[in-house]
Structures are given as C-alpha cells and as structure tokens.
Amino acid sequence: MTGPLVLGIETSCDETGIGIVRGRTLLSNTIASSMDEHARYGGVVPEVAARAHLEALQPSIERALAEAQVTLDELDAVAVTSGPGLAGALMVGIGAAKGLAVSLGKPLYAVNHLVGHIAADILDADAEPLELPTIALLVSGGHTSLLHVRDLTTDVELLGETVDDAAGEAFDKVARILGLPYPGGPQIDRAAVDGDPKAIRFPRGLSRASDMEKHRYDFSFSGLKTAVARWLERAEANGEEIPVADVAASFREAVVDVLVTKALAACADRGVPRLLLGGGVIANRRLREVTIERAAAAGVTVRIPPLALCTDNGAMIAGLAAELIASGREPSTLAFGADSTLPVTEIQVSPA
Amino acid sequence: MILAVDTSLGTAVAVIDADGRTIGEASTPDPLGHAEVIGDLLSRVATPGISHVVAGIGPGPFTGLRIGIAAARAFALGRGIPVVPVPSHFAVALDHADAGRVAVVTDARRREIAVSVFDGLDAGGIPNLVAPTRLERQGTDLADPVIEATELSAVTLARVGARAIAAGRVLADAEPLYLRSPDVVQPGAPKRVSA
Ligand SMILES: [Zn+2]
Secondary structure, eight states: OOOEEEEEEESSEEEEEEEEEEEEEEEEEEEEHHHHHHHTTSSSHHHHHHHHHHHHHHHHHHHHHHHHHHOHHHHHGEEEEESOOHHHHHHHHHHHHHHHHHHHOEEEEEEEEEEEEEHGGGTTHHHEEOSSEEEEESSSSSSSEEEEEEETEEEEEEEBBBBBSOOOHHHHHHHHHHTTOOOHHHHHHHHTTTTOTTTOOOOOOTTTTHHHHHHHHHHOOOOHHHHHHHHHHHHHHOOOOOOOOHHHHHHHHHHHHHHHHHHHHHHHHHTTTTEEEEHHHHHOOOHHHHHHHHHHHTTOEEEEEOHHHHHHHHHHHHHHHHHHHHHHHBOTTTTTTOOOTOTTTOOEEEEE | EEEEESSSEEOOOOOOOSSSSSEEEEEEESSOOOOHHHHHHHHHHHTTTOOOEEEOSSSSSSHHHHHHHHHHHHHHHHHHHOOEEETTTTHHHHGGGGGGGGEEEEEEEETTTEEEEEEEEESOOOOEEEEEEEEEEEEOOSOOEEEEEOOOHHHHHHHHHHHHHHHHHOOSSSSSSOOOOOOOOOSSSOOOOOO
16 A cells, blocks of 8 residues: 655654654654753753754654655655644754755645654554544653544544643652652663552542542642652651662552553543553553553453654654545645644644 | 845845845744744745755754754755855844944843954955854943844845855854753752651
8 A cells, every 4th residue: 555655753852753654654763862861850851852853853854764765855745743742842843844845845744743643553564453433542751641532634532631740750750759860761660670569559640539520531640749759758757768669669550550540431431442552651561561451351452552653753743644645634834833732633733 | 046044033034046146035023933934934935946055053042043944954955955054143244244343243032142243354255253152241341333133134144155155164063053051950859848
C-alpha cells in the first residue's frame, strides 16, 4: 500500500523529532534529545530546549532524508506540531516547517501533538490494524491524558487529564526527593526492583468517592509527591533508615494504580474493550505489566506501540498528517501559530 | 537573487536581485506573532532563482529571533542553497552609513539594551563594526551618537549579505546572537513539606 510521502517536525518538548512516512509506512524516525542538558536542572528548561531544537533541526532533517532515502522534492507534504507543548519550543519547529513548505511549494499540515501520539500506533508494521473506537492513555513528562478515540482524523474526545503535574514530572520530582538523578522514571524503576509495592500505602489522587463525580477521569500527582516527601521527613526525624526500594516501589505503584484504574474505568463506562498506551512513561515496565494484567482480567485488549514511537517523535506527526491527506483534508493555511494548550478536539490546526 | 529573513524586531523578509534591486519585500513591525506571520510573508516574496538565504541572527528577543533563523535555514535546505548569517544590527548600520561613528541600539528586554558600535563602511561596503555587540543597562550614557532601531529593513539586510558574499567575508557564526545564557537556576535541596 502506498500513500502520501510526508515529513513531520515535532518540537513540543525536549525531543527534536523528524519523521518521514509514506502513508502508514514508517521510513524514518529521527530523534535528537536535549535531555542530557536538562539533567542538571532536574527538569526540562524551556529556553534550553528551544535553543537545542534550533541547533538540531537541520541536521535531523538531513539524517531523516538520508535514512528514508528520499529527497525533499519528492515530498507530498510537510507536517508540524502546533500544540500542545512548550510555546517557545513549538515555535522553532513551526518556523522551520513554514520555511521548508514555502521553499518547496508543498502543502503544510499543522497537527495536534496528543492525537499524533495515537497516530503513532498505525505506523507499527508488525501490529494488527488499529481498531476503533479505543480508549487511549497518554503518559509522559509533559502530559497525562485519557482520550476516547472514535476516529483518528475527526473524532477524539478528552475524557480527563492531570490537574497539576504530569505523571513523568511526578517521577522526576520524587526521584529528586530520593536523591536520584534525572530523568526520574528509569531511576525509580531501578530503585524499586527489590522493593515491596505494598510497603507504604501512598494516596491515589482524585480517587475518593467525592472526587469521582467531577474528576472521574482526571489525575493529580502533586499530593502524592508531597505525601512521599512527608513520609521521608517523618522517617528521618524518627532516625529510621530510609527503605528507598520500598518507597520507590510504593510510589510507583500509586501512580500506576491510579492510571490503570481510571483507564479501565473509561473502557468499562464507554463500553470500549480496547486501550491504547502512548507517551514516554510507557517505558515504565511496571506500568505495562499492571496494565496488561488488569486489562486481561477486565476483558480489555491493550495496544502498546514500540517505545521509539511512544516517546515524542516526528513520525507520529507525519503519520497523522498522512491520515488527514488520505481522508481528503485540505492543508492548513500558513497563518497558524503555537498553541501551548491546544485542545485535543483540534486534530488539524488552521484547516483551509 | 538573495532572500533575507529577520525576526529580531518585527518580522521582515525581502528578495533582492544581483544588482541589489528590490524584487519583493514583506514585513510587519509587530514585535510578536513571528510564528504566525512568517509563512505568509515568505510566500509573498518566494520566487525561483534564489541563490542564498541571509539570516538575521539578532540580537533580539530569543523566542522570536529563533523563528526567523529556523525558517531561513529550512528555506535554504529546501532549495539546496547556503545560509549567510548576518548580525541584524548591520542592516541598521548600513542605512546610517553616512553618519560616521554610531551606536546601533535595540531593546534587549529586562531593562537592558543591545549595543553595536559601527564606523562607516569598509572596502567591501560592509558596515565597520568597531566594538562587538554587548548588553548595557537601559539609560547608560553611550559615548557615540545613538541610533535606536525598532524595525529593520530586510532589503538592507540582504544587501549587507550580498556584499559579504562578494567580499568573501563571514560576518558571524550560524548561531543566534543570544548575548545571555539561558535563565535557569540549579535546583537546591528539596524543600521541607512537613510543618
Ligand atoms: Zn508527547
């Protein structure tokens, strides 16, 4: 099967992603990350990320073209993330995408980053075709969102999202409290290996009956972070030795529990026996294990794209644009900008 | 033909021909909204036959400045042509080349100004930068007559680039003239949360 040849540019956070697809076929997924530069600050610094994007863009585009063995002239369209994400970072990609599209005289598609995460799944050549509708749980350092996807290009509904920190941020912050380096996810995972996830019962955010009416599908991790800090301070004050493995495992269990519980609740409520995972935190093995185990018990099928397609990348942006083109959508006008809080219902930005 | 792109102040793009004549020019003085307007402005001047892209590399507010540089680089990549980085103050200086020794000044935010001192033109017709671009507190008394710019001409920037190409001169590195390190603080020890 062939389809439109699209180059996608993604710069919403700290990864400069360039992807090239032909329809649903992935030709290149090139990622340059500035993560190391953020490590000493314990989190993504927007200005550092934006500077890194500008430096990485051109070499990344050249690498992606070489890997895909295509030339810019052959492209049918250019695609770019318009939001949500860090405004200053998004704008670097938008400037580049517009410059490239005008230079080549090719159509430009401005798309939604979150819906891009879902589109990543269709680029997995080894997987069965994505069945819709599906519930999607997107978890990263920048977002934690639960979506009901009825159609990739026309109908995506936001069920809930984090009201404070993203799940990945919670991992980073708790890692710091435990004296572990950035990024926190893999560090917590390592520290938790021999820990007992049931050792400490940390709170599950927005899970009380009183929260469930208004925030049934929303997440909150800032209270959990504070609870971990308070627990550690009390243990220290009592002169106890800190059981780092147990704290890490129990904290992680609290995050995973609330993510999986709410995602499966959405599947049940909406009568959708399918759950798609996306976002960089999917790299967390415990999250994958618990999801698969509890989904199986609930009769829900789980889909997890390959990790390189779960983290932020340009291929998913190109992939989503290719779907828009295949469904006959006109390109975006050139007038769009960066929208750091772009709603998930705006799958394509500024359509002509 | 040379395309020049600058987003150090407003958003300005222009194309000049081999004789330095203006082929197309489009700009807005709005110091915001660079990402929104850059595509439409470029499409108004884009034409076949462009051989170089001059990128105004600032100084200027970082977020806006980067948009023009990113667009200039990507445009050049699309055409397979080189990027010529030109410090944006050179365009202002060329427009005031008859004034002798002058300090070109632009707002650098946070109550600071960016200052470049020029003195006439060199043999290649390129403004003579006699003191490297620096930051000063707003209100600092400068020794030289001040030319304060809030807009610049992409046509003039393209002409500076054309003269640099003709003279075989490289006026700047490819990276933006940030003049400031990213604004970040090293995290201290985690704060206590217990009362
Ligand atoms: Zn993401």
